[in-house]
Structures are given as C-alpha cells and as structure tokens.
Amino acid sequence: MLDLVGFDADDTLWHSEIHFQAAHAEFERILGAYLDLADASVHDRLLATERRNIKVFGYGAKGMTLSMIETAVELTGERISAADIHRLVGLGKEILAHPVELLPGVREAVAEVAQRHRVVLITKGDLFHQEAKVRQSGLADLFHRIEIVSEKDPPTYARLFEEFSIDAARFAMVGNSMRSDIEPVVRLGGFGVHVPYPVTWALEREHGLEAGHSRVAVVEALAAVPAALRAFG
C-alpha cells in the first residue's frame, strides 16, 4: 500500500537539538556576566529574536548564531564585549563542526524499511550543514533520494510528491516533529509515524493535529517503525 517512506534526519536519525540547547546554555552563562539571569528571561528573548529572524535567515546554526548575537547586544544594552561576541560565533561553529551521533538502531531500522519500500531522506535547514551530516552519517547509501528543503510545509511535500510521482495516500513520513514531519503529510492524505525525541525546539512544538489520528502512529524508538508501517498496510 505504501510506495515511499520518508525519514526526517535531525533528532530522528541523529542528535541535533541537544547541541543547540548546549549552545543556548552557554549563551546564558556568557550573558550572566552582564545581567541578572533571574530577571532577564534570556531564553524567551532569544526565541523571540529567532522567530522574528526566521523569515530572513531560515533555519539552522548560522541564523541561530546571528540571532544570539543580536539578542546579546540588545539584552546587555550594547555592553557585551567583542571577546564575548567572538565566543558566540564559536558556539555556532561548534554546532556546525560537531560529529554526527546516530540514534540507537537507526541503520537497522532504515535498512529494514528499505527492504519493503523505497526510502527517501527529507530534511530541512542549512543546505551545507545538512549535506555534511548526511555524508558523515554513513547512511546515504540506504536512501533513494536525499531532499534538503528550506521548510517542511504542505506545499513543499506536495512538490516532492509530484517530483517522486506518487500519491500522498501511498506515502508515510517518519520523524520527531509533529509540526514538520507529521501534520503536513497527514493533511495532504498521507501517513505519519511520530518518533518523539526527548527535547524539541519551542518553534517545532506548535502544531494543530488532533491526538489519535487514524493515519498517525506514535512509537518510542526507530526500531518500532517497521512494524508501525506494516500496520498501515
């Protein structure tokens, strides 16, 4: 029944958000030299800057770094030192250069799915960084296609379905984000296997899909994905 299965990458195949959260924690420590952190709601201010800038920067570590710098300048009333701003640039570089760490059982699960269906990788964010991670992951050979997109919304998935020449009803997407991986695919008539990751970026937590949708399965780990797909038919 399913012709094609898509896998998300960040926080589905390998760790990502923990590296961003580590950078955010270090960002707070750096700002702690200038501010009373108890009053400043640094995290909310950074999130507000990121939300505003996403229209100009898109997703990814470079835009996040520029948003950290803007937030730091604003929150410190332009008192932050050049040396500390240099450290913020370093936080971005650390994320970009961090070795890929696969989640447990990833290769086995994708390989098992690939025996029954064509599989594609669909990931969003910074093209250069995503390509580097795909290369490093050693998983590229399992996928029929690698698609790096700037946004995972219904128009993007609709375009991909056209390029793949498939009906949404014969496509399932596997990923950790209800907002980016599951909701848009289900809205178009496809299936979703939600594999929650312990931490999720605030902007990825916003979605409008009702709980218990008949075309959505929720599983605890990638190892359970092949069975969940078989249950769809």
Next chain:
Amino acid sequence: MLDLVGFDADDTLWHSEIHFQAAHAEFERILGAYLDLADASVHDRLLATERRNIKVFGYGAKGMTLSMIETAVELTGERISAADIHRLVGLGKEILAHPVELLPGVREAVAEVAQRHRVVLITKGDLFHQEAKVRQSGLADLFHRIEIVSEKDPPTYARLFEEFSIDAARFAMVGNSMRSDIEPVVRLGGFGVHVPYPVTWALEREHGLEAGHSRVAVVEALAAVPAALRAFG
C-alpha cells in the same frame, strides 16, 4: 545536439556580487573608526577569514556576516563595540532582504533558449536565500528544474547529470563564473557559455581552464547566449 541547458543565477540572471561588495565597503568604513585603513588590508583579512570558514559555513550572506564579525574582532584587538557589531549583522540582513534585480534581457534570453532545449537553473549557496530570490525573480516558470547546491564542482555536476539522465556531452552551462559554471562542466565533457559579470568575488576568480577552449564560448550579455548555443550544434 544539446539536450539540456543549465543557467547559473547570481550575477548571471540577477545582481548579487555588487550587494556583497557594498557590504564590504561599509564594513571597511565601520572598521575605519578603530584602525588606520591604509595599513590594515581589511579586505585581504576578511577574504582570509572567509576562505578559512567556508569549510564550516559554506557560501552565502550568513556565513559572510559571521566572517565579518570574526575579522572585526580580530583586527580591532577586541575593541569593536557591540553597537558596531550589530551594524555588521544588519549588513548581512540587508543582503538577504534585498529585492532581486534582474540583469537586462534575462527573461527573453532564457525563454528563447527554452524554445529549443529543456532549461534548468543551477545555483549554489544558501538554500533559503536562493529560494527566496528564485521566487521573487518571476523566472521559476521558465525552468524545468531548480537545483540549489552547496558546491559547483565536478562531482556535483556528475550527480545532476545522473538525476537528469543525460550525457555531459549533451549539456551546456551558462554562467558568469569560470570556476563554478564553466570549468567543471567542460572537464566532464560538456559545453560552457561564459557571460562575465563586471565584478567577481576573489574566491570565484580561481580556475584552471585554458583560454580559447573549443567547448567554451564567451559572450558579453545574456542576449547573445541563444546564438552561442546554436553555434555548438
């Protein structure tokens, strides 16, 4: 004889490098408050930082902005103010938000080529920014495919030829960069139409193709591209 014609985008279909150069000039003016510009070779230092960082950042305005910040911190001995660093972030945002300005005769030239051949757009750099420019350009409908890649080297073109199911010998690339548009395609056995742009980023000027290659035409403007392609066969 040609099955497919690729067009580069930045500085081939629309202006790009002049916006980066304007940002660089403003960068020098900002640093002029801290340095004797006559001694500092700001431009060379920025280029050295960009060259070093391209392995981590890839191409595009966000990476350029982070490289400007790093260079400014280093060249001023950490004396640059937070307010001035904020201005550098603003320079990057200006490039990203700048309206697309098509070069003269672009739509007519691409449309004429599209009457004889399938045409694709092949552009490198920041996915999010390139997509925004393609959308704004109003040219997307002319192209069979839009390919945004992180590097334009022989392996990238070889992968695209495979995806397009064509021989290199039946492909011609049109662009302003000998290094990214012409040399790798010609090395693989394809054709190139070089349309020089008045200014070229230093890192794009490096190439190893001999002058007067039989599969390369050089034309002064996009309007001359259809005739150059016909001359190839």
